[in-house]
Amino acid sequence: MAWFESVAQAQRRARRTLPRSVYRAILAGAERGQTYRDNLAAFAELGFAPHVAGAPATRSQATSVMGVELELPVLLSPTGVQAVHPEAERAVARAASARGTGMGLSAMASVAIEEIVPLCAKTFAQLYWAGSREAIAARVERARAAGAAGLIVTLDWTFSHARDWGSPTIPSQLDLRTLARFAPEVALRPVWLARWMRSGALPALTVPNVEGAPGFFAAYGEWMGTPPPSWEDLAWLRSLWDGPFMVKGVMRVDDARRVADDVGATALSVSNHGGNNLDGTPASIRALPAVVEAVGDRVEVLLDGGVRRGSDVVKALALGARAVMIGRPYLWGLAADGQAGVENVLDVLRTGIDSALLGLGRASIDELDGSDVLVPDGFHRRLG
Ligand SMILES: Cc1cc2nc3c(=O)[nH]c(=O)nc-3n(C[C@H](O)[C@H](O)[C@H](O)COP(=O)(O)O)c2cc1C
Numbered sequence: 001m002a003w004f005e006s007v008a009q010a011q012r013r014a015r016r017t018l019p020r021s022v023y024r025a026i027l028a029g030a031e032r033g034q035t036y037r038d039n040l041a042a043f044a045e046l047g048f049a050p051h052v053a054g055a056p057a058t059r060s061q062a063t064s065v066m067g068v069e070l071e072l073p074v075l076l077s078p079t080g081v082q083a084v085h086p087e088a089e090r091a092v093a094r095a096a097s098a099r100g101t102g103m104g105l106s107a108m109a110s111v112a113i114e115e116i117v118p119l120c121a122k123t124f125a126q127l128y129w130a131g132s133r134e135a136i137a138a139r140v141e142r143a144r145a146a147g148a149a150g151l152i153v154t155l156d157w158t159f160s161h162a163r164d165w166g167s168p169t170i171p172s173q174l175d176l177r178t179l180a181r182f183a184p185e186v187a188l189r190p191v192w193l194a195r196w197m198r199s200g201a202l203p204a205l206t207v208p209n210v211e212g213a214p215g216f217f218a219a220y221g222e223w224m225g226t227p228p229p230s231w232e233d234l235a236w237l238r239s240l241w242d243g244p245f246m247v248k249g250v251m252r253v254d255d256a257r258r259v260a261d262d263v264g265a266t267a268l269s270v271s272n273h274g275g276n277n278l279d280g281t282p283a284s285i286r287a288l289p290a291v292v293e294a295v296g297d298r299v300e301v302l303l304d305g306g307v308r309r310g311s312d313v314v315k316a317l318a319l320g321a322r323a324v325m326i327g328r329p330y331l332w333g334l335a336a337d338g339q340a341g342v343e344n345v346l347d348v349l350r351t352g353i354d355s356a357l358l359g360l361g362r363a364s365i366d367e368l369d370g371s372d373v374l375v376p377d378g379f380h381r382r383l384g
Contacts, residue, residue, distance in 0.1 A: 001337040003344060007308045007329045010345055013336035017192050019185040021168035022083050026331045028276045030161035035283070036275025039306030042283035046315045047374035051361035059357040060364040061350065065300060065323045066150045066244030066267050068122045071100025072350050073365055074313060076342075077248075077269075077304055077325035078104030078126035078152060082216070085334050086199035092334060093120035095342035099350075104152045104248075104325070105209070107139075108216060112208040113146040124246065126152040129233065130210075130223035138211060140240045150266070151241050153234070156249025158277045159224055172217050174202045195338075234263045248304070249273060251287050252384030253294045260295040267322075268295070271304035274327045282381040285316060290382040292320030310352015314360070318368040319375075 004010050015023050029036040063073045076096050081088050089103075089111040096103040102122025105113055107130070117123050125143035127136065143151060161167065171178040186193055196202065205216040213219035229237070238245055246267040247259045259265045270288045272281040284305040292301050303321035307313055308329060316324050326349075333341035357365070360372045 001340065004336065004341075004348070006348060007332065007345060010329065010332040010336050010341065010348075013341075014332035017189060018084065018335050019182065019189050019192060021170075021182065021185060022192075023335075024168040025170065026079075026081075026084065026328060026335075028161070028274065029163055029165075030276050031279035032164050033275065033279070035272050035277075035279050035281045038283040039272070039275050039285070040283075040308065042285045042379070043306055043308070043312045043315060045376055045379060046285075048311070048315075048356070048360065049372055049374060050359040055358055055361040056363035059354055059362065061353050061357070063323060063365060065102070065302065066124070066246060068102055068149050068244070069100075070102065070122075070323065072346065072353065073317060073323035074307075074346065074349050075101060075124075075302070075323060075325045076103035076330050077271075077274075077327045078106035078109070078124075078154070079327050079331055080106045080108035080110070080216075081331060081334060082108075082110045082205055083203035084331055085338050086195055086201060087338050088334075089116055090119060091339040092330060092342055093123065095330075095333075095339045095346065096120045096122065098339075099343055099346040101346065102149065105148075107154075107209060108207050108219065109209055110204070110206060113143060113148065117147045121147075122149050124148060124150045124152045124244070125209075126154055126248070127237075128154055128157065128223050129229040129237075130219070130226050133233075133236070135211065136237065137240055139209070140237070142209075142211075144241070150244030150246065152246045152248050152269075153237065154248040154273075155229070155234075156251075156271065156273050156277050157223075161276060170205070170216075172205065172215060174204065192335075231258055231262050234259075238263050238265065246302075249277075250291065251281060251284065253290050253382060254384035256291045256295045256299070256301075256384075260299045265299055267300035267302060269302040269304040269325055270321075271325070274305050282383070285319065286379060286381040287383055288316065288321060289319050289380055296320055307349075310349045310354070311356045313349060313353050314356040314365075314368060315373055317365050318370060318372040
């Protein structure tokens with residue numbers, strides 16, 4: 001499959017390759033799509049202040065996040081990738097490993113964590129607050145036994161996305177009736193169908209990292225039925241794990257302080273779930289600087305949401321993020337070309353970061369600061 005030069009191209013390939021329902025499921029968004037669009041629009045409002053001479057001959061983008069060395073400041077955010085590609089999280093793990101970075105393995109992943117960690121040592125196990133304390137403790141123990149590099153606890157889901165453009169039907173299992181219902185859209189996507197036929201399997205909505213759940217909907221139901229955690233619950237969860245611990249989905253300064261001081265997290269991601277949760281939440285990049293200012297001295301702050309090019313990564317780092325996380329871009333790469341497609345997306349970001357550093361005259365990502373970016377008046381949002 002041919003190389004693609006931008007994430008936008010990967011997205012077009014994904015749209016051409018995936019059955020319509022699968023493509024729409026990963027495009028996602030919520031309600032009127034305000035947050036989803038703002039995540040992208042906000043990056044386009046930021047500009048650069050480039051130099052023309054005096055730039056160093058080589059530039060470094062290596063860093064570390066939560067004690068793990070990364071060759072580029074981009075981590076793969078946890079996503080459920082069922083049905084996108086038969087290799088699913090295996091392809092994502094191999095690509096992350098090949099490009100010297102790490103991944104979050106979704107609680108709703110389609111492959112067991114014991115299979116993923118050997119493919120990518122820098123795997124962070126993602127958890128939701130779902131089920132009893134005993135069930136949650138058992139998942140933490142399982143992540144430890146599997147050798148996860150850290151935990152990511154995602155706290156920003158709101159259980160309803162009620163999209164104005166409608167949501168695709170997601171079958172609970174693939175029986176003959178379901179196959180017949182999806183046959184017309186699958187027939188239009190022969191590459192996707194051929195991949196699954198070669199794999200000898202059918203897309204299944206299984207969630208092997210949720211003990212005892214027969215499938216995605218049972219796990220989702222358990223999660224929906226669980227009262228949201230208190231700050232004490234989160235401190236308890238933190239006490240079960242002495243390694244790196246990230247809270248994902250923080251947007252407010254007051255929450256960031258509690259994540260740092262009451263929970264004692266190693267890292268947090270400023271994130272709105274890619275615009276899939278509470279619509280009307282501003283773009284995460286707008287909320288980043290206030291969070292960095294409040295807790296950046298004691299917690300690693302990552303930016304998640306809307307990153308589509310290397311220059312977006314550089315903008316986020318210049319505004320104080322230690323690294324970024326990406327979701328849809330690598331899912332589109334996965335849909336386009338499996339492991340190679342995910343590697344291609346990481347290569348697009350790496351070369352984009354390098355050329356932005358060149359333009360800015362910076363020898364390394366550590367030198368980036370606020371003077372590198374033009375921030376229009378009224379850009380920032382300080383929440384809480
Ligand atoms: C299809 C899809 C599935 C996702 N599944 C999860 C998940 O299981 N756990 C989680 O913490 N975040 C999940 N997310 C959110 C991503 O981790 C990430 O926050 C988001 O995609 C970042 O925005 P971006 O897609 O603009 O990069 C999902 C996002 C998408 C698009």
